[in-house]
Amino acid sequence: MRDKLIIGRMIPTGSRVHGLDPRSKITAMLLFTAALILSNGWPQLAALTILSILVLTATKIPAKTYLRALRPLRWLMLFVFLFQLIAGAGNGTVNLAAADPLLWSGTWGPFTLTSAVLSSALLAVSRMALLIVFTAMLTFTTTPSMLSRGVEGMLKPLSRKGTGAERFSLMMRLALRFIPALLEEAQTILKAQAARGADYEEMKLKEKARLLLSLLVPVTVGAFRRAEELTTSLEARGYRIGAPRTAYRQLIWRSADTWFTLLFALLPVGALLMRLTV
Amino acid sequence: MIGWTRRNAGDQSNSEAVIQLTNVDYTYQAGSPFAATALHDINIRIRKGTLVGIAGGTGSGKSTLLQLLNGLLLPTGGAVKVLDHTLLPNMQKPRLNALRRRIGLSFQFPEQHLFEDTVEKDLMFGPMNFGSSRKEAQSKAVEALKSMGLDEALLKRHPLTLSGGQMRKVAIASVLAAGPEIVMLDEPTATLDSAARRELIALLARLCREEGRTILMVTHRIEELMEVADEWIVMHEGRAVFQGDADELADRSEELDHWGVAVPEQLRCWAEWTARLPQLAALPLPRTAEDMARRIEEAVHGFEKCESTNIASKEGSQQESAQELNDQADSSMDAPYRHEKEVSACVTS
Numbered sequence: 001m002r003d004k005l006i007i008g009r010m011i012p013t014g015s016r017v018h019g020l021d022p023r024s025k026i027t028a029m030l031l032f033t034a035a036l037i038l039s040n041g042w043p044q045l046a047a048l049t050i051l052s053i054l055v056l057t058a059t060k061i062p063a064k065t066y067l068r069a070l071r072p073l074r075w076l077m078l079f080v081f082l083f084q085l086i087a088g089a090g091n092g093t094v095n096l097a098a099a100d101p102l103l104w105s106g107t108w109g110p111f112t113l114t115s116a117v118l119s120s121a122l123l124a125v126s127r128m129a130l131l132i133v134f135t136a137m138l139t140f141t142t143t144p145s146m147l148s149r150g151v152e153g154m155l156k157p158l159s160r161k162g163t164g165a166e167r168f169s170l171m172m173r174l175a176l177r178f179i180p181a182l183l184e185e186a187q188t189i190l191k192a193q194a195a196r197g198a199d200y201e202e203m204k205l206k207e208k209a210r211l212l213l214s215l216l217v218p219v220t221v222g223a224f225r226r227a228e229e230l231t232t233s234l235e236a237r238g239y240r241i242g243a244p245r246t247a248y249r250q251l252i253w254r255s256a257d258t259w260f261t262l263l264f265a266l267l268p269v270g271a272l273l274m275r276l277t278v
Numbered sequence: 279m280i281g282w283t284r285r286n287a288g289d290q291s292n293s294e295a296v297i298q299l300t301n302v303d304y305t306y307q308a309g310s311p312f313a314a315t316a317l318h319d320i321n322i323r324i325r326k327g328t329l330v331g332i333a334g335g336t337g338s339g340k341s342t343l344l345q346l347l348n349g350l351l352l353p354t355g356g357a358v359k360v361l362d363h364t365l366l367p368n369m370q371k372p373r374l375n376a377l378r379r380r381i382g383l384s385f386q387f388p389e390q391h392l393f394e395d396t397v398e399k400d401l402m403f404g405p406m407n408f409g410s411s412r413k414e415a416q417s418k419a420v421e422a423l424k425s426m427g428l429d430e431a432l433l434k435r436h437p438l439t440l441s442g443g444q445m446r447k448v449a450i451a452s453v454l455a456a457g458p459e460i461v462m463l464d465e466p467t468a469t470l471d472s473a474a475r476r477e478l479i480a481l482l483a484r485l486c487r488e489e490g491r492t493i494l495m496v497t498h499r500i501e502e503l504m505e506v507a508d509e510w511i512v513m514h515e516g517r518a519v520f521q522g523d524a525d526e527l528a529d530r531s532e533e534l535d536h537w538g539v540a541v542p543e544q545l546r547c548w549a550e551w552t553a554r555l556p557q558l559a560a561l562p563l564p565r566t567a568e569d570m571a572r573r574i575e576e577a578v579h580g581f582e583k584c585e586s587t588n589i590a591s592k593e594g595s596q597q598e599s600a601q602e603l604n605d606q607a608d609s610s611m612d613a614p615y616r617h618e619k620e621v622s623a624c625v626t627s
Contacts, residue, residue: 061311191345191350
């Protein structure tokens with residue numbers, strides 16, 4: 001399970017992208033997503049792809065690793081592709097039928113496939129893949145704790161008074177910490193049940209449903225137990241929401257962060273302009 | 279405390295191997311950036327009907343080793359031969375239920391893997407998966423519960439309402455219920471109190487000696503298993519650095535520290551005495567506290583007798599005092615230390 005789900009884990013290579021402030025990376029990520037949503041044609045997508053390839057290369061993480069991050073979602077991507085094909089052009093968000101000249105079209109039984117539909121389906125999948133890869137880049141280059149610190153830093157101006165940002169960041173940090181812990185626990189339990197003769201990979205569908213129960217009950221019990229232990233241990237060490245607190249690693253905004261953010265700020269602006277002029 | 283008679287060594291070496299590992303490697307997440315080698319070049323042979331202790335520091339590969347034997351993990355190099363199955367790297371994942379019925383594995387904190395609403399259902403889970411009928415599974419559940427020394431009244435209870443020690447035993451019983459020939463346990467005594475620990479080990483020893491099952495037990499505390507283990511495997515940084523019986527372990531007790539394993543009380547005590555009384559060094563390591571106390575007693579008295587050259591009353595008094603010591607000795611390992619003064623007085627005189 002863990003070797004398949006590699007998204008969400010930091011891969012240290014010491015690149016310049018790793019050294020960026022998490023706030024700038026999160027902002028860039030948001031801007032990138034906005035640009036992806038706004039983009040409605042191949043030229044924009046090409047620009048976004050080139051930029052992401054540049055950033056991905058700068059992380060010094062092999063391209064193979066990014067492809068692995070895509071793997072768990074390949075079926076969803078296939079589904080999106082087929083859905084776009086069948087739903088056809090004209091009723092999707094990406095309406096290329098008008099913009100693209102009709103290169104060819106073919107009819108098989110009830111299905112009519114046109115170049116425009118194919119192009120829009122490919123576009124939808126590419127956008128999805130780009131989004132996943134970019135998110136993977138963020139988590140590969142930023143530790144979960146830095147991520148949540150970044151979110152906290154970005155939320156602070158929104159909640160001058162009160163402890164909203166801190167609560168949210170603590171919640172996020174604990175949730176992130178729980179993901180690998182629970183996955184590991186689930187994996188151990190799966191193995192323990194396999195040792196008692198219930199191997200997931202050797203079962204029929206009906207038995208699998210039953211196995212799910214043998215997995216869900218211990219994992220849920222375990223999650224509650226962990227959560228309770230964690231809160232007790234936090235309180236025992238004097239943790240209090242809203243208490244004045246210093247951080248071991250200060251977030252430092254350097255000029256590189258400003259440039260990085262500005263570069264990405266251009267994307268949605270550009271996409272919007274192109275959209276308006278078309 | 280536990281009076282099992284040890285089979286003689288010649289007998290054991292002839293009996294068949296139920297587990298044979300040849301040049302086994304295992305790497306977690308091979309080929310990914312998170313690849314971590316857990317086992318290097320493991321060569322192990324385990325004979326049928328033996329009780330094997332597996333010791334090693336944290337992260338030494340003990341748990342990975344057990345999972346390989348059960349086919350939960352396939353080796354990334356070498357060959358794992360268990361009973362009549364051979365597991366090889368990159369093989370098409372075989373259907374392993376036939377193997378798993380015969381080789382039970384209890385993970386660390388197995389009580390966390392109970393999930394049914396009654397103890398009985400949990401105990402029946404294994405046998406039913408391995409193709410027993412409901413009736414058979416029920417009788418196997420009762421049998422397993424009894425073999426762990428638990429009362430049948432527990433059958434209808436919810437697992438989560440039991441005490442920690444009971445839950446642990448029920449969980450181990452749920453592995454035994456399928457009737458495995460080989461039972462592997464990963465630190466079954468962790469977090470149990472000393473009475474429960476001793477009881478559990480006595481039960482495992484009984485499974486081995488009376489029912490002829492092969493037992494592999496991972497432990498952090500060598501001392502708890504010293505009395506009953508036929509053989510020891512010590513893991514260190516993914517390698518099996520030692521395989522042999524307690525005597526051989528005693529010979530290499532200085533290395534244990536380096537391997538990240540606490541030197542058991544018995545070995546420390548024995549080493550201290552053999553240093554003082556060289557004639558003890560020739561003897562095999564006494565497995566029980568009582569036996570060790572008696573050996574030391576004999577040696578100490580022999581030493582005294584030599585010094586005073588009072589040979590006439592030697593026989594009688596030696597036997598008498600050994601008897602007396604035997605009466606005193608309980609399972610605690612400080613028994614031999616009681617005679618420390620006596621010996622130091624003897625040496626100085």
